[in-house]
Amino acid sequence: LKIAVFASGRGSNFQAIIDQIKRAKIPAEIKFLLSDQKNAGALKKAEKEGINSTFIDPAQFETELAYEKKLVSLLKEAQVELIVLAGYMRILSPFFVKKFKKQIINIHPSLLPAFKGLAAQKQAVDYGVKYSGCTVHYVDQGMDTGPIIKQAVVKVKPEDSAADLAARILKKEHQIYPEVIKLIAESKLKIEGRKVKILKEE
Numbered sequence: 511l512k513i514a515v516f517a518s519g520r521g522s523n524f525q526a527i528i529d530q531i532k533r534a535k536i537p538a539e540i541k542f543l544l545s546d547q548k549n550a551g552a553l554k555k556a557e558k559e560g561i562n563s564t565f566i567d568p569a570q571f572e573t574e575l576a577y578e579k580k581l582v583s584l585l586k587e588a589q590v591e592l593i594v595l596a597g598y599m600r601i602l603s604p605f606f607v608k609k610f611k612k613q614i615i616n617i618h619p620s621l622l623p624a625f626k627g628l629a630a631q632k633q634a635v636d637y638g639v640k641y642s643g644c645t646v647h648y649v650d651q652g653m654d655t656g657p658i659i660k661q662a663v664v665k666v667k668p669e670d671s672a673a674d675l676a677a678r679i680l681k682k683e684h685q686i687y688p689e690v691i692k693l694i695a696e697s698k699l700k701i702e703g704r705k706v707k708i709l710k711e712e
């Protein structure tokens with residue numbers, strides 16, 4: 511499976527994916543890492559791992575559409591089959607999403623459909639929920655709304671700060687994101703409307 515990872519920041523999920531592709535022998539190859547942020551930690555991690563990386567500055571384009579067209583051409587050129595959003599802080603337009611139907615996945619640090627959008631861990635702490643977690647989902651035209659592939663649950667402790675909860679959730683992110691990529695690489699997912707089924711071994 512040919513993959514591209516999009517990241518805007520630190521890149522810890524990107525690193526977890528790299529590590530698990532090797533360790534768990536996932537039949538996947540990261541063709542490139544794309545970042546919209548010059549100083550993204552993810553770019554440094556790509557360099558260290560010898561993975562192709564590209565920083566493309568959206569500000570250099572007249573419009574968001576022009577920027578996305580550039581991304582589409584890079585993806586097509588590399589024959590990418592799956593786009594993995596790992597802390598990519600831009601919303602992809604309907605134009606882009608339509609080009610890669612059911613080929614874009616995202617990870618979100620809450621149990622969707624609760625706490626969509628930014629600072630999901632703080633939203634959970636402020637709301638006072640007792641459990642939160644993370645969700646890997648397909649990307650559709652909404653924000654954090656696409657069909658859910660996998661979720662992991664963590665406890666929220668009374669004394670948790672948003673940062674405490676974020677750290678506990680992040681550990682689970684690093685587990686489930688590579689697991690989902692493995693399932694996709696092994697063609698074990700089937701999408702029926704909103705429902706994503708995991709096919710059993712023959």
Ligand code: GRF
Nearest residue numbers: 520521522523597617618619
């Ligand atoms: C993660 O919490 C992820 O759920 C969210 O952005 C963060 C990215 O972290 N979408 P990292 O860059 O992978 O370390």
